[in-house]
Structure formats: C-alpha cells, structure tokens
Amino acid sequence: MDLAGGRPVLGIESSCDETAAAVLAGDGRILAALVASQEASHAPFGGVVPEIAARAHLALLPGLVRGVMDQAGLGFADLGGVAATTGPGLIGGLIVGSQMGKGIALAAGLPFVAVNHLEAHALTARLPGLVPGGAPFPYLLLLISGGHCQCVAVEGVGRHVRLGGTVDDAAGEAFDKVAKLLGLPWPGGPALERLAAAGDPARFAFPRPMLGRAGCDFSFSGLKTAVAQTVARFGAGALEPRVAADLAAGFQAAVAAVLADRAGHAMAMFGERHPGVAGLLVVAGGVAANGAVRAALGAATAAHGFGLAVPPVALCTDNAVMVAWTGIERLRLGLVDALDVAPRPRWPLDELAGAVAAPPPPRPPA
Amino acid sequence: MRILALDAALGACAAGVIADGAVLAQATRPVGQGQAGALAAMAASVLASAEARETTTAGLDAVAVTVGPGTFTGIRAALALAHGIGLARAIPVIGVSVGEALAATLAVPDGWTLWTAIDSRRGRVFLERAGSTTPDGGVIAAALDALPALGPNVALAGDAAATVAASLAARGTEVMLTAARLPSPLGIALAAAARQASRLAPREAQPLYVDPPAVKLPATPPRPPPGSPAPDSVVPPGAPARDSVAASG
Numbered sequence: 001m002d003l004a005g006g007r008p009v010l011g012i013e014s015s016c017d018e019t020a021a022a023v024l025a026g027d028g029r030i031l032a033a034l035v036a037s038q039e040a041s042h043a044p045f046g047g048v049v050p051e052i053a054a055r056a057h058l059a060l061l062p063g064l065v066r067g068v069m070d071q072a073g074l075g076f077a078d079l080g081g082v083a084a085t086t087g088p089g090l091i092g093g094l095i096v097g098s099q100m101g102k103g104i105a106l107a108a109g110l111p112f113v114a115v116n117h118l119e120a121h122a123l124t125a126r127l128p129g130l131v132p133g134g135a136p137f138p139y140l141l142l143l144i145s146g147g148h149c150q151c152v153a154v155e156g157v158g159r160h161v162r163l164g165g166t167v168d169d170a171a172g173e174a175f176d177k178v179a180k181l182l183g184l185p186w187p188g189g190p191a192l193e194r195l196a197a198a199g200d201p202a203r204f205a206f207p208r209p210m211l212g213r214a215g216c217d218f219s220f221s222g223l224k225t226a227v228a229q230t231v232a233r234f235g236a237g238a239l240e241p242r243v244a245a246d247l248a249a250g251f252q253a254a255v256a257a258v259l260a261d262r263a264g265h266a267m268a269m270f271g272e273r274h275p276g277v278a279g280l281l282v283v284a285g286g287v288a289a290n291g292a293v294r295a296a297l298g299a300a301t302a303a304h305g306f307g308l309a310v311p312p313v314a315l316c317t318d319n320a321v322m323v324a325w326t327g328i329e330r331l332r333l334g335l336v337d338a339l340d341v342a343p344r345p346r347w348p349l350d351e352l353a354g355a356v357a358a359p360p361p362p363r364p365p366a
Numbered sequence: 367m368r369i370l371a372l373d374a375a376l377g378a379c380a381a382g383v384i385a386d387g388a389v390l391a392q393a394t395r396p397v398g399q400g401q402a403g404a405l406a407a408m409a410a411s412v413l414a415s416a417e418a419r420e421t422t423t424a425g426l427d428a429v430a431v432t433v434g435p436g437t438f439t440g441i442r443a444a445l446a447l448a449h450g451i452g453l454a455r456a457i458p459v460i461g462v463s464v465g466e467a468l469a470a471t472l473a474v475p476d477g478w479t480l481w482t483a484i485d486s487r488r489g490r491v492f493l494e495r496a497g498s499t500t501p502d503g504g505v506i507a508a509a510l511d512a513l514p515a516l517g518p519n520v521a522l523a524g525d526a527a528a529t530v531a532a533s534l535a536a537r538g539t540e541v542m543l544t545a546a547r548l549p550s551p552l553g554i555a556l557a558a559a560a561r562q563a564s565r566l567a568p569r570e571a572q573p574l575y576v577d578p579p580a581v582k583l584p585a586t587p588p589r590p591p592p593g594s595p596a597p598d599s600v601v602p603p604g605a606p607a608r609d610s611v612a613a614s615g
Binding site: 044045046049051052054055058059061062065066069076091092095096097099100101102103104105106107108180181182183184185195236237238239240241243244245338339340341342343 | 403404405406407409410413438439442443444445446447448449450451452453454455572573575579580581583584588589590591592593594595
C-alpha cells in the first residue's frame with residue numbers, strides 16, 4: 001500500500017517567503033532540512049512582495065534541493081516519492097516549487113504528492129517523537145501565522161473540518177501591522193514580543209474582539225485600528241520606549257486573551273464532535289513562538305482538560321519537513337497526484353482530495 | 367546529443383525530445399489556464415514516446431529551456447520543471463532566449479539583422495537582436511509608439527513581429543516579416559547545443575526578466591524605532607540643552 005515503499009521522501013516548500021527543502025526517512029526521521037529566508041529582500045517594503053518572492057524561490061531552490069540530498073547522502077533513485085506544496089499561497093512560489101517537484105518525480109520515476117500547506121501544518125504534530133503518544137487522530141489544530149488563522153478538527157489524512165477562522169486579518173498579520181505602527185521593522189512579531197516584555201499590559205485597555213462570542217471565529221482588524229488610534233495620540237515621531245513597550249504589551253495581552261478564548265470555544269466544539277476522545281490542542285504557525293500566547297493557550301487547555309502540543313519553532317513556521325512528512329502520510333495510504341495538477345493559490349482544507357479513514361498513528365522511533 | 371526541450375515563455379507550451387537535430391517526439395499546446403500544470407505532463411509524455419521509439423535506452427544528455435523574454439509565470443514554470451529534471455538526472459540545464467531559439471531555425475540573408483519582438487503587454491515590447499553577445503543578451507524594452515531605430519534592414523520574428531514590422535515600415539525602414547512566431551522544440555534544442563559547444567555566449571539557466579520587479583518602496587516613511595531621537599532634537603552647539611529649558615518652566 002505504501003507507494004513510497006518505506007523509502008525517504010523529498011519535501012519542497014515555497015508558498016510564501018521561505019524557500020525550503022527537506023528529506024525524511026520513511027519512518028519520519030529528519031535526514032536533512034534547509035530553509036532560506038528571504039526576509040532581508042522583503043524588509044524594505046514592509047511585507048512580502050510576491051514578484052520578489054517568486055524570483056528568489058527559483059534562484060534558491062535548485063541549490064537547496066541539491067543541498068539536502070547531499071546532506072542526506074542520497075541519490076534521487078533512493079527516494080520513494082516527492083512532495084511539494086501546491087497551495088494555498090502566493091502563485092509565483094507555488095508554481096516554482098510544484099514544478100520542480102514534478103520535474104524530479106517524472107525524471108526519477110517517483111510518485112508526486114501535491115501537498116496542501118495547511119494540511120502540512122496540521123500533520124506536523126504526528127512526526128515521530130514530537131508529541132508523546134504520537135498525536136493519533138482526531139485532534140484539534142490552532143493554526144496562527146502571518147497568512148492563516150483557523151481552528152481545525154484534524155480527523156484523518158485529507159479529513160479536516162474547519163471549526164472557525166478569522167473574518168479579517170490573520171493573527172500574525174496583526175502582529176506585523178501593530179509592530180509597524182510602533183516603528184519596529186518587518187517582520188514585527190518577535191521584535192514586538194521583546195518590546196512587550198518590559199511593558200505594562202494594563203496601561204492601555206485594548207478591545208478583545210469576538211471574546212465570548214459563540215463559535216471560534218477570530219477578528220483582529222478592530223484591535224489593530226484601536227492600537228493605531230492610540231498611537232496617533234503620541235504624534236508622528238519615534239515613540240518613547242516606555243509608551244511603545246506598554247502599547248506592545250497591551251496589544252499582545254489582547255491577542256493572547258482572544259486566542260485563548262477562541263481556542264476554548266474550539267475545544268468545546270471539538271468535544272461535541274468527538275465525545276470521549278482525550279483532547280489534544282496542536283498549535284502551529286509563527287505566532288505559536290510567542291511566549292504570552294503559549295502561556296494563555298496553556299491555561300486554556302488546562303481548564304478544558306486538553307493536552308497542548310506546540311512543535312519547536314522551526315517546525316511551526318514554514319518549513320519543508322512538514323511537507324515531506326505529509327508526503328509520507330499520503331503515500332502510506334496510496335494517495336498520489338497526477339503531474340498535471342495545477343497550483344491553487346486558494347485551497348481550503350475541506351476541499352482536500354483523498355479523504356480516507358484514519359490510519360493508525362506513526363510508531364515512535366525505536 | 368539527446369535534449370529535452372521545454373518552452374512556456376509566450377502563448378504556448380511546448381515539449382520535445384531532439385536527438386542530434388532530429389525530432390523524436392514533440393507536443394505543443396496553446397496556453398490556457400494552468401499551463402504550469404500541463405507542461406510537466408507533456409514532458410513526461412514526450413519522454414515516454416521518445417523512449418518507446420528507441421531501440422536503445424540512451425538517457426537524456428541535457429534539458430534545454432527558454433528563459434524569456436516572455437511571461438514570468440510561464441518562464442518560471444518551465445525553468446523550475448527543467449531544473450527538477452536536471453537535478454534528478456544529473457544533466458545540465460541549458461537556458462536559451464526566445465530569440466536564440468527562433469534564430470536557430472531561421473536563415474536571414476546577408477545584410478539583414480534579425481530581431482525578435484515579444485509582446486510584453488500594456489503597449490510595450492521586448493526586442494532581442496540575434497547574435498548579440500552583450501551581457502544583457504541584446505534585449506531592450508520599448509514602447510510600441512516609441513520604437514528605437516533597429517537598423518536599415520530589419521527581419522522580424524516573435525509574437526509581436528507583425529505589429530513592430532508595421533510600425534517600422536510606416537517609418538520607412540526596410541522590413542522583412544518572417545513566419546517564426548513561437549519557439550519550437552527543435553529551435554530550442556539547436557540553440558542549446560550551440561551554447562553547449564560554446565558557439566553561443568554563456569547564459570545562466572534563470573529567467574531573462576529584462577525589467578526589475580514592478581514594486582515601489584512605501585510612500586510614507588515608517589515611524590522611527592521607539593526611543594530614536596527626533597530630527598528637531600538636534601541641538602546646535604552652544605544652545606541651551608532641552609532639559610534645562612524644560613526645567614526652568
């Protein structure tokens with residue numbers, strides 16, 4: 001059944017501004033992983049510029065693929081499959097990554113897996129050794145990144161139920177926009193967290209959009225506007241460090257409170273769908289790196305009797321390990337994609353092909 | 367030398383397998399939506415038919431691919447596919463320009479200069495002079511209503527050849543309109559073989575964009591970082607310090 005025959009799988013990620021390649025052994029062990037960040041190329045523009053990203057992906061990817069194959073000490077004939085992110089994301093990068101993956105697959109006679117980037121984040125928790133017990137299906141995913149913000153019941157490979165999501169900005173987008181308002185460089189999330197560490201979260205009372213609202217949707221644009229209006233009171237120049245720190249702390253506290261509240265609702269919704277299942281909340285996306293957010297989610301999961309799994313930051317942000325792993329999971333179930341599959345800039349999780357019954361969780365490494 | 371030729375630079379996708387100038391298999395398809403998806407399947411299909419025609423199982427020696435000028439999406443789709451095949455087969459990926467691919471199968475009389483004219487949309491064209499050895503590959507971008515002088519006797523190829531020919535003829539330039547509009551797998555393979563034999567100047571197997579990315583820096587300068595000095599706080603030498611002024615009030 002395993003189309004990869006237990007052999008290693010190459011993964012390629014290029015859906016936004018990270019160019020990445022990785023090779024995983026058939027059992028999920030990471031043999032090699034490289035990520036080239038394009039951050040410096042986009043920073044002067046205050047955000048990701050799609051055309052700059054597309055150019056960089058094509059310039060970087062051949063070297064990265066060669067690099068991971070060399071590091072893993074493998075030839076392409078040793079592989080059991082090739083997996084590449086084919087959506088959702090920026091179309092220029094998706095074309096580059098998926099085409100390179102297809103080229104390798106057709107030239108080496110390997111099966112090709114068109115990976116949904118969101119499913120890759122969702123399945124990361126099942127990498128062997130990451131979560132005690134191996135994260136069997138079903139579990140709850142909270143994906144909080146610069147481009148995505150949603151709660152998903154992960155019920156099997158290709159079987160995902162979106163419980164709720166943002167109605168406007170993603171959580172990471174809100175961090176970046178507020179960081180910009182405070183005069184911090186892009187991407188602003190980590191810099192904002194450092195600034196907030198010295199701040200008083202109670203000095204500025206920012207709104208907590210959606211707090212207590214039924215369901216588990218998110219909204220961050222009103223919060224961003226509230227911060228912008230407050231910042232405007234301090235004039236156009238540089239903010240005093242004290243003021244900036246208090247603004248950052250107040251904003252971060254509001255986001256953490258909202259995420260914890262929404263995750264709480266999502267846990268209740270998940271419990272109704274899956275009564276009697278030991279609940280596990282898996283957090284993915286760059287915002288999962290934020291300490292205040294982690295702490296708030298820790299309290300929320302404890303209150304709901306859920307376990308909390310936050311993969312290491314390098315596996316939470318965009319990477320190719322998760323893409324290769326998704327390839328392994330899909331190939332194990334006999335799921336493969338044709339070479340004429342087209343990249344999809346928009347590709348909701350509930351439109352995934354190949355929905356099948358939940359397989360047993362991966363065995364932890366011996 | 368057996369070459370897989372790939373092209374998606376202009377209005378079509380093409381793939382072909384060419385052995386020492388003979389076409390073993392080829393396929394061409396007009397670009398619709400999702401040409402990025404179609405080209406990989408076309409490449410697999412021509413490779414399979416070329417291999418089926420052969421009594422030997424001789425492998426590919428190189429992948430040849432058009433690098434532009436043309437549509438960025440198509441160029442990147444073809445180049446990424448070519449690099450994937452090149453990596454997996456451990457064979458070189460050879461970039462050729464659209465003009466080089468067209469010139470490879472065209473004979474232009476002495477005294478005439480071949481230019482390839484490519485539609486770059488919004489009233490602009492890319493113009494590539496055949497045989498150029500300059501670092502920019504002899505490609506210039508020009509507005510259709512402000513074309514530069516291309517020489518006394520101009521032969522034209524490419525998807526904008528007819529439009530450019532009409533403009534030049536209206537100005538009194540001697541113009542010869544060739545029938546070459548889109549790169550053929552044969553032309554791509556011949557140009558690649560010429561490059562491999564150093565009869566064409568070296569070229570990177572990366573897109574020939576001509577123009578930098580069409581992006582502008584943010585119109586309003588960002589707020590300075592917290593705590594940085596305000597421009598008006600620069601105090602001239604000898605003037606009282608700001609703090610002492612505030613303290614006196």
